[in-house]
Amino acid sequence: MSEPAATDRGTKDSAAATGPAAAAAAAASPAGPPEALGAAARRVRRHDPVPLAATVGITVIGGLVLAAMNGSYLGLTVTTGVGYAVVTVGMVLQLGYSRQLAFSQSVFMGVGAYGTGVLETKYGFNSVESLLAVIALAAVVSLLIGAVVTRAPGLALALATLLLPLFVYQLATYSSWLGSFSGIDGVLPFWTGPDYESTLVRSGIISVLLLGLAAGLVLRVMRSGIGLQLMAMAEDERLGESIGVSLRQRRLEVFVLGSVLAAVGGAVLASTQGLVTPDVLSESAEITLLLMVFVAGRKSVAGAIIGAIVIEYLTTSTSFISTNLGVFEGIVLLLVLLVEPDGVAGAVARLLGRRTDRWAGSLRSWSAGRFRAGGGGNGARNAT
Amino acid sequence: MPETPPEASAADGSGTAAPGTAAAPVVLACEGVTKSYGGVLAVDSVSLEVPRRGLFGLCGFNGAGKSTLFNLLAGSVRADSGSVWIDGLDATGWSAMHRARSGVARTWQTVRLAHGRTAVDNVAAACLRDPGQWMLGSLWRPQAAPARERAWAALESLGIGHLGARLVDGMTLEAQRLTELARALVSEPKVLLADEPASGLSAAQRTVLAEALTTISEDRAVVIVEHDLDMLMSISEHMWAMMEGRLAYSGDVETFRSSPVYASLRGIERA
Numbered sequence: 001m002s003e004p005a006a007t008d009r010g011t012k013d014s015a016a017a018t019g020p021a022a023a024a025a026a027a028a029s030p031a032g033p034p035e036a037l038g039a040a041a042r043r044v045r046r047h048d049p050v051p052l053a054a055t056v057g058i059t060v061i062g063g064l065v066l067a068a069m070n071g072s073y074l075g076l077t078v079t080t081g082v083g084y085a086v087v088t089v090g091m092v093l094q095l096g097y098s099r100q101l102a103f104s105q106s107v108f109m110g111v112g113a114y115g116t117g118v119l120e121t122k123y124g125f126n127s128v129e130s131l132l133a134v135i136a137l138a139a140v141v142s143l144l145i146g147a148v149v150t151r152a153p154g155l156a157l158a159l160a161t162l163l164l165p166l167f168v169y170q171l172a173t174y175s176s177w178l179g180s181f182s183g184i185d186g187v188l189p190f191w192t193g194p195d196y197e198s199t200l201v202r203s204g205i206i207s208v209l210l211l212g213l214a215a216g217l218v219l220r221v222m223r224s225g226i227g228l229q230l231m232a233m234a235e236d237e238r239l240g241e242s243i244g245v246s247l248r249q250r251r252l253e254v255f256v257l258g259s260v261l262a263a264v265g266g267a268v269l270a271s272t273q274g275l276v277t278p279d280v281l282s283e284s285a286e287i288t289l290l291l292m293v294f295v296a297g298r299k300s301v302a303g304a305i306i307g308a309i310v311i312e313y314l315t316t317s318t319s320f321i322s323t324n325l326g327v328f329e330g331i332v333l334l335l336v337l338l339v340e341p342d343g344v345a346g347a348v349a350r351l352l353g354r355r356t357d358r359w360a361g362s363l364r365s366w367s368a369g370r371f372r373a374g375g376g377g378n379g380a381r382n383a384t
Numbered sequence: 385m386p387e388t389p390p391e392a393s394a395a396d397g398s399g400t401a402a403p404g405t406a407a408a409p410v411v412l413a414c415e416g417v418t419k420s421y422g423g424v425l426a427v428d429s430v431s432l433e434v435p436r437r438g439l440f441g442l443c444g445f446n447g448a449g450k451s452t453l454f455n456l457l458a459g460s461v462r463a464d465s466g467s468v469w470i471d472g473l474d475a476t477g478w479s480a481m482h483r484a485r486s487g488v489a490r491t492w493q494t495v496r497l498a499h500g501r502t503a504v505d506n507v508a509a510a511c512l513r514d515p516g517q518w519m520l521g522s523l524w525r526p527q528a529a530p531a532r533e534r535a536w537a538a539l540e541s542l543g544i545g546h547l548g549a550r551l552v553d554g555m556t557l558e559a560q561r562l563t564e565l566a567r568a569l570v571s572e573p574k575v576l577l578a579d580e581p582a583s584g585l586s587a588a589q590r591t592v593l594a595e596a597l598t599t600i601s602e603d604r605a606v607v608i609v610e611h612d613l614d615m616l617m618s619i620s621e622h623m624w625a626m627m628e629g630r631l632a633y634s635g636d637v638e639t640f641r642s643s644p645v646y647a648s649l650r651g652i653e654r655a
């Protein structure tokens with residue numbers, strides 16, 4: 001805050017002035033007297049339009065952008081970025097908002113990608129059936145794994161999940177059923193068109209629809225009552241428990257939702273590229289995902305989407321970066337964590353906050369001056 | 385009253401009734417709770433009972449075991465031995481979450497609020513109508529708006545409704561403590577455990593807080609840990625004092641004033 005002194009003065013004055021009288025009113029009910037509840041109800045918006053607006057906005061804007069790209073290589077890059085964005089949106093809830101240190105997203109991205117590939121090429125599923133089956137599979141697998149690993153707090157959970165990509169990568173590369181190092185070819189697009197370009201555009205539109213739904217879902221959770229509980233337990237788990245939050249239940253739910261979204265992202269990647277390779281499961285895939293989330297802002301859904309698409313664009317369109325991907329990712333991730341842990345979105349929010357504070361301070365001073373000039377009493381207090 | 389074991393509270397004297405029954409209106413009790421960290425005995429076989437209404441003070445030197453006792457009562461820490469009773473039910477094995485949902489609310493020695501969030505959000509987190517709701521259920525049965533309404537009302541009832549939309553980071557310590565108090569009260573608990581609520585506040589702010597706590601205690605039990613003995617004794621109807629992990633005093637305020645424990649806490653040399 002740019003003007004902490006002014007803020008503090010106003011707070012102190014106001015709280016001290018109204019406290020004792022108001023505390024007497026608390027006797028009837030700590031939730032407040034009926035008239036207070038009525039005033040409060042007028043202040044709270046009952047319906048939250050943001051999640052639905054995000055779903056519609058992402059689908060419409062994303063669809064228009066992909067249609068404008070008309071199946072070009074850039075369109076393929078953006079659609080691939082959309083696949084990663086579905087994963088990173090889940091990571092915002094898991095890593096950023098709930099501070100759940102789980103590094104198993106690449107594994108579940110692999111579950112989605114390989115699940116789609118296997119079901120479509122070996123069992124004849126169409127893309128809708130395989131997507132639904134993959135969601136169900138990821139939910140069950142993450143429920144089973146999560147029931148064990150989410151019992152471990154903080155760093156123990158991080159270590160437990162960090163080992164998963166190593167194990168699953170080995171499994172995929174040694175399994176001939178999963179195509180070994182070559183992976184699985186011939187994965188169906190979400191929506192086939194008469195030619196490659198129109199297929200890419202149509203599948204891209206389905207992909208942005210899935211991204212819109214994922215973003216709406218995550219925003220809905222973050223802005224719900226459960227989001228408030230997640231906020232409290234992310235700050236301090238003992239605090240969360242002391243206000244009645246079931247840590248085990250919430251940890252497991254966040255793990256499952258993040259994992260299911262990672263699987264959906266994997267399915268988008270497989271359908272967009274038409275093949276699945278073990279790279280999707282590798283530890284470098286996990287680092288790429290972390291980079292996408294942390295550079296743009298681990299707490300921002302919009303940041304996670306933009307981060308995924310921009311990083312995907314940079315890594316595929318710039319030969320220098322794609323050749324030295326590991327070095328590039330390592331340096332950028334290190335810089336972000338050291339300089340701005342909340343990423344670009346955090347920096348922008350802070351800058352905007354400072355500017356808003358400055359405007360608010362100027363407005364307070366101006367209105368206080370007007371009040372005093374007009375013969376008012378304690379202008380500062382009234383302005384507060 | 386407070387130092388008697390739970391069985392002795394039963395009116396029929398059978399020894400089978402638990403505290404909190406109709407005959408023994410005790411909302412929270414512990415019996416012989418002990419907790420040690422390494423070789424240090426933090427709480428040593430403490431037994432006490434908290435009646436359903438009123439304001440009760442718990443004092444003692446730093447390290448006497450007051451906060452540890454609060455942690456044991458609220459379930460944040462498990463006791464090595466002994467039992468805890470809430471509303472007549474054996475809550476010894478209950479988690480902090482279960483105890484909170486059963487009506488035990490608390491505030492902390494150092495303020496614990498979610499940074500970067502508003503006061504109203506911090507309070508609303510504690511008053512969901514269905515705190516165990518599954519995440520999927522929250523998609524079509526939202527709880528945030530009614531919780532925020534109750535949070536606004538709770539903040540207003542403590543005189544800081546106008547600060548509801550502010551981020552807690554920029555608020556004064558007094559406002560933060562009142563926000564924490566609103567969060568503890570918004571769930572309408574049966575008992576409030578307030579750990580040094582006046583710590584860091586000015587004399588004027590302490591007066592505000594004391595009045596608020598007194599009012600709150602009219603329809604629920606409030607137990608306060610506090611180093612400000614004058615404030616504590618001016619508002620409490622019963623005092624407990626802890627020394628080296630043990631309950632050294634339990635009784636009314638006037639008797640406490642003439643006790644050696646009080647003199648020791650005041651640092652008075654007795655003739």
